[in-house]
Amino acid sequence: MAGQRITAVEYIRGVAMLGVVGIHTGACTLTNPNVNLHLFALLEIASRFSVPIFFFVSAFGLFRSHPLERELNYGQFMLRRFRTVLFPYLTWSILYMLHYSLLYHDFSIWKPILVYKYFLFGLASYQLYFLVILLWFYAFFPLWRWMARAIIRNPAPLLGILLLLQIVFNYYSCYILRPSDFSNRYLAILIEYRLSYWVVHYLFIFMLGAVCAARLTAFIRFTEQFRTAIYCFFASTLAGMLALYYYLIIIGQKGPEEAVNIAQQLSPIGVLYTLAACLFLFTFFRQAAISKPITSALSLLSEHSYPVYLFHPFLIHYLMKGLETGGFMMTTTVTALFYLLIVTGSLAFAIALKQLSYPLPFLGLLLSGKTITHKTKA
Numbered sequence: 001m002a003g004q005r006i007t008a009v010e011y012i013r014g015v016a017m018l019g020v021v022g023i024h025t026g027a028c029t030l031t032n033p034n035v036n037l038h039l040f041a042l043l044e045i046a047s048r049f050s051v052p053i054f055f056f057v058s059a060f061g062l063f064r065s066h067p068l069e070r071e072l073n074y075g076q077f078m079l080r081r082f083r084t085v086l087f088p089y090l091t092w093s094i095l096y097m098l099h100y101s102l103l104y105h106d107f108s109i110w111k112p113i114l115v116y117k118y119f120l121f122g123l124a125s126y127q128l129y130f131l132v133i134l135l136w137f138y139a140f141f142p143l144w145r146w147m148a149r150a151i152i153r154n155p156a157p158l159l160g161i162l163l164l165l166q167i168v169f170n171y172y173s174c175y176i177l178r179p180s181d182f183s184n185r186y187l188a189i190l191i192e193y194r195l196s197y198w199v200v201h202y203l204f205i206f207m208l209g210a211v212c213a214a215r216l217t218a219f220i221r222f223t224e225q226f227r228t229a230i231y232c233f234f235a236s237t238l239a240g241m242l243a244l245y246y247y248l249i250i251i252g253q254k255g256p257e258e259a260v261n262i263a264q265q266l267s268p269i270g271v272l273y274t275l276a277a278c279l280f281l282f283t284f285f286r287q288a289a290i291s292k293p294i295t296s297a298l299s300l301l302s303e304h305s306y307p308v309y310l311f312h313p314f315l316i317h318y319l320m321k322g323l324e325t326g327g328f329m330m331t332t333t334v335t336a337l338f339y340l341l342i343v344t345g346s347l348a349f350a351i352a353l354k355q356l357s358y359p360l361p362f363l364g365l366l367l368s369g370k371t372i373t374h375k376t377k378a
Helices: 007-029 037-044 050-065 074-104 112-121 128-141 141-151 155-175 185-192 199-214 216-223 227-250 256-262 268-287 292-303 305-326 332-357 361-370
Strands: none
Touching: 007 037, 007 050, 007 074, 007 268, 007 292, 007 305, 037 074, 037 227, 037 256, 050 128, 050 141, 050 199, 050 332, 074 112, 074 128, 074 141, 074 292, 074 305, 074 361, 112 128, 112 256, 128 141, 141 155, 141 199, 141 268, 155 199, 155 268, 199 268, 216 268, 227 256, 227 268, 292 305, 305 332, 305 361, 332 361
């Protein structure tokens, strides 16, 4: 079963990609002083599972392709991950940094005292930190395999304990821990950028993906047996996220950006919402009758999600410039069109990159971590 194609997980990746674009589109709506708070909630709150669920999907794929029953060749494993993640990460970091320097005539970021932070913490563009955390997950893959072996012996209580520890740790990291509490400059920097590389922020959701992959038959049986409860769990956690957001806006008198920074994916309700989204989407895509056009679109998004993820901030930047030049505000209609253009434009780039990678495999390696021939994908 290790090589079995799990379409539900592919569709989850496609939905997550749509959610990530939604989150970044939501940030752009704040340029409108009269931002639609409900649209902002849809883009920024309902989509909050999108980034952490990628860790679920990544772990699921890793543990399906590297089953616990087989020996792990760690050297070969890391060489492959360097190719698929490290090369594109470095390439896109350089591209975003060059873009910034040429656009704003500011080359100070290339000073050694600054450039190391950009590469170590994924600061070249706001989405690249995900790849830094992913690389750290890869680096400690033998540890996660050991943990998975321990958890699958008694998954329900052990995952429950890990979930509780995750909520406590994330609360401390997000709402209590401050860089100013540390007098050592370098330690303060490490604390300041902790969200960009501390894998422990997403450890539960990663291990959930690992356990679900390792015990796929039992996981499928669980989703079939408790489908109604899973749907209710998802609805209640989504309601909890929205309730916290509207409470902060209406009662707490917070601005929408500040409200989202509190009601985010690492908050206690955010962790539960991500868990619920994993269970709900997997259950829904396995059991619901979904039309062929929708599944085809999700498969297409899933297949090209990586280059879409890497490229779409470029497109966001220039579309925003175009709107500013044309004097357009991010109204509800403009936002919807903006989102559609970002998704379709980024997808078009990803498809074009794949086609260019046939005659130019080195380009594919640098920009998407893949060398593609007409017969196979390496």
